[in-house]
Every structure is written in C-alpha cells, then in structure tokens.
Amino acid sequence: MLRVAVPNKGALAVAASEMLVEAGYRQRGEQRDLTVLDPSNEVEFFFLRPKDIAVYVGSGELDLGITGRDLARDSGAPVTEVLALGFGGSTFRYAAPAGREWTVADLDGKRLATAYPRLVRDDLAGHGVKADVIRLDGAVEISVQLGVADAIADVVGSGRTLRQHNLVAFGDPICVSEAVLVHRAEATPSPDAEQLRARLQGVVFAQQYMMLDYDCPKALLDKALEVTPGLESPTVAPLANPDWVAVRAMVPRKQANPVMDTLWAIGAKAILASDIRSCRL
Numbered sequence: 001m002l003r004v005a006v007p008n009k010g011a012l013a014v015a016a017s018e019m020l021v022e023a024g025y026r027q028r029g030e031q032r033d034l035t036v037l038d039p040s041n042e043v044e045f046f047f048l049r050p051k052d053i054a055v056y057v058g059s060g061e062l063d064l065g066i067t068g069r070d071l072a073r074d075s076g077a078p079v080t081e082v083l084a085l086g087f088g089g090s091t092f093r094y095a096a097p098a099g100r101e102w103t104v105a106d107l108d109g110k111r112l113a114t115a116y117p118r119l120v121r122d123d124l125a126g127h128g129v130k131a132d133v134i135r136l137d138g139a140v141e142i143s144v145q146l147g148v149a150d151a152i153a154d155v156v157g158s159g160r161t162l163r164q165h166n167l168v169a170f171g172d173p174i175c176v177s178e179a180v181l182v183h184r185a186e187a188t189p190s191p192d193a194e195q196l197r198a199r200l201q202g203v204v205f206a207q208q209y210m211m212l213d214y215d216c217p218k219a220l221l222d223k224a225l226e227v228t229p230g231l232e233s234p235t236v237a238p239l240a241n242p243d244w245v246a247v248r249a250m251v252p253r254k255q256a257n258p259v260m261d262t263l264w265a266i267g268a269k270a271i272l273a274s275d276i277r278s279c280r281l
C-alpha cells in the first residue's frame with residue numbers, strides 16, 4: 001500500500017486534493033478526516049500540516065508527499081522533488097519598512113522575524129550576513145510594527161499583506177516556490193509511486209494546454225499548421241467538402257487566444273478551444 005501525505009489545510013490543501021481527484025484518486029469527504037483509504041488504487045492518504053509533510057517523507061514513514069518547495073527546503077528533511085505541480089506559486093522574500101532603499105547587507109546586526117528560520121539562516125549565511133533570526137509561527141508581517149523585529153522574511157503571494165503593513169520586499173527572492181511532489185532523497189520510487197507521479201504529471205500537462213479544433217481550406221493548411229504544429233504532429237482529417245480539412249492540435253493554454261486570432265485571420269473557421277482533463281504524452 002502506497003502512503004501519501006497531502007496538506008490538510010492552508011494555501012495548498014484544496015488544489016492538492018482536487019488534483020489527486022482529477023488523477024483518479026479518492027480524497028476525503030469530511031474536512032476533519034486525517035486519513036483516507038483508496039483501496040482500488042492501493043493508496044492511503046494522510047492529511048498533515050503542510051510544514052510537517054517533508055519530515056514524514058524524509059524519514060521514510062511516508063512514500064510521497066505534496067508540499068511547498070519553500071516548506072520542504074525549510075524543513076531540512078532529505079527529500080527530492082519529483083514533480084512541480086503548477087499551483088501554490090509564491091516567492092519567499094525579505095521585506096522591511098518602506099521609505100528607504102534596503103539591501104540584504106543592511107540586515108547585518110538586525111532582528112529578522114520569520115516562520116522559515118532554516119531557509120533564512122542558510123540564505124543569510126550565503127550572503128555573509130549575521131542577523132538575529134526570530135522564529136514566529138505566522139502573521140509575520142505585523143512583527144515590525146509591534147517592535148519585535150526590524151525586518152522580516154516571508155511568503156509573498158499577491159503582495160497585499162506587505163502593502164497593508166507598509167513593508168517593501170527587497171533583494172533576490174530567497175525561494176521561488178510552488179506546490180511540489182516529493183519523495184525521500186535517494187530512495188528508488190516503487191512502481192506504485194511512479195504511477196501516481198505519472199498520473200499527476202498528466203493532470204499538470206493537461207492544465208497547461210488546450211485542445212484546438214478548426215476547419216481550414218486545404219489551400220491555407222500549410223500556413224495554419226505553422227501556427228498549430230501540435231506536440232508530435234497535428235491531426236488532419238478530411239471533411240465532406242473536399243476543399244476543406246479538419247485540424248486538431250494541442251496548444252499551450254496561454255497562447256490559445258492569440259493562436260485562435262491568427263487562425264481566424266488566416267481563414268480558418270469553426271475554431272473551438274476545449275479543456276483537457278488529463279493526458280499521457
């Protein structure tokens with residue numbers, strides 16, 4: 001039985017469970033459940049605090065886990081990323097009161113509050129900066145105005161929380177994070193673990209692409225195929241009208257609308273874009 005850790009709450013929890021459902025796995029019906037058995041896939045899911053997940057996987061107690069890259073690095077646990085999942089994107093950054101220019105060197109001798117002390121200490125050491133790292137559990141942005149710290153290092157999503165507390169981010173991001181699937185470093189994944197990874201990979205790819213279908217005059221086909229080369233090669237099928245063909249090709253989701261504009265300008269008709277739920281490529 002494969003044992004897999006999933007965030008039980010917070011920024012990654014809902015999207016992680018939704019992705020597993022899309023990949024054909026059973027997830028909990030009740031928010032408070034801590035485990036779910038999926039007998040048909042021979043997987044048991046454990047719903048854990050996102051911060052603890054790398055620790056369980058690194059110790060070998062669980063085979064795989066979904067967590068944030070920043071959390072995995074901060075844990076110091078021996079885990080390896082086997083797949084980036086494309087959600088839960090954030091940066092982990094230094095921030096300090098607005099009104100002056102800050103550099104990482106300015107942190108020398110200062111009090112720096114964070115909920116990710118290992119990540120921060122490693123980065124400060126890399127810069128040769130000595131600061132007093134104060135470990136807080138959360139709501140770190142408020143620590144400066146409450147007089148506990150001079151600066152912070154924290155997760156930045158939209159940047160709204162920093163702005164609300166009159167803080168500005170500075171320096172290169174300490175970590176560019178997203179949700180990741182991790183397994184124990186140097187462990188060889190079992191066939192079941194590899195299957196779960198491949199299924200999630202299928203969902204990640206599917207979310208990054210759209211399927212385009214359109215009708216195209218034969219005389220314009222070469223031009224249209226330049227715009228929609230597909231992954232291997234697009235499908236070109238005959239239509240009842242011998243002067244026209246039907247084309248089907250995957251396109252990157254972000255380019256779907258510009259590609260549709262170009263196809264329309266070329267002379268394609270009935271251009272349809274549809275979601276792909278999962279795939280194996």
Ligand SMILES: Nc1ncnc2c1ncn2[C@@H]1O[C@H](COP(=O)(O)OP(=O)(O)OP(=O)(O)O)[C@@H](O)[C@H]1O
Nearest residue numbers: 009010011050051068071088089090138155157177
């Ligand atoms: N806007 C965001 N705010 C917070 N975390 C985000 C955001 N976007 C992505 N994340 C990611 O979510 C993970 C943190 O999740 P979460 O906030 O649930 O953990 P936590 O802070 O340890 O838990 P809690 O807030 O319950 O104490 C990190 O990997 C972080 O990068």
Ligand SMILES: O=P(O)(O)OC[C@H]1O[C@H](OP(=O)(O)OP(=O)(O)O)[C@H](O)[C@@H]1O
Nearest residue numbers: 138139140155156157158159160161162
């Ligand atoms: O840039 P933003 O979009 O404003 O998001 C970033 C904020 O969200 C997170 O807090 P969370 O909700 O996890 O609470 P916490 O600080 O208690 O962990 C993070 O720690 C920041 O405070």
Ligand SMILES: [Mg+2]
Nearest residue numbers: 010011138155
């Ligand atoms: Mg949080």
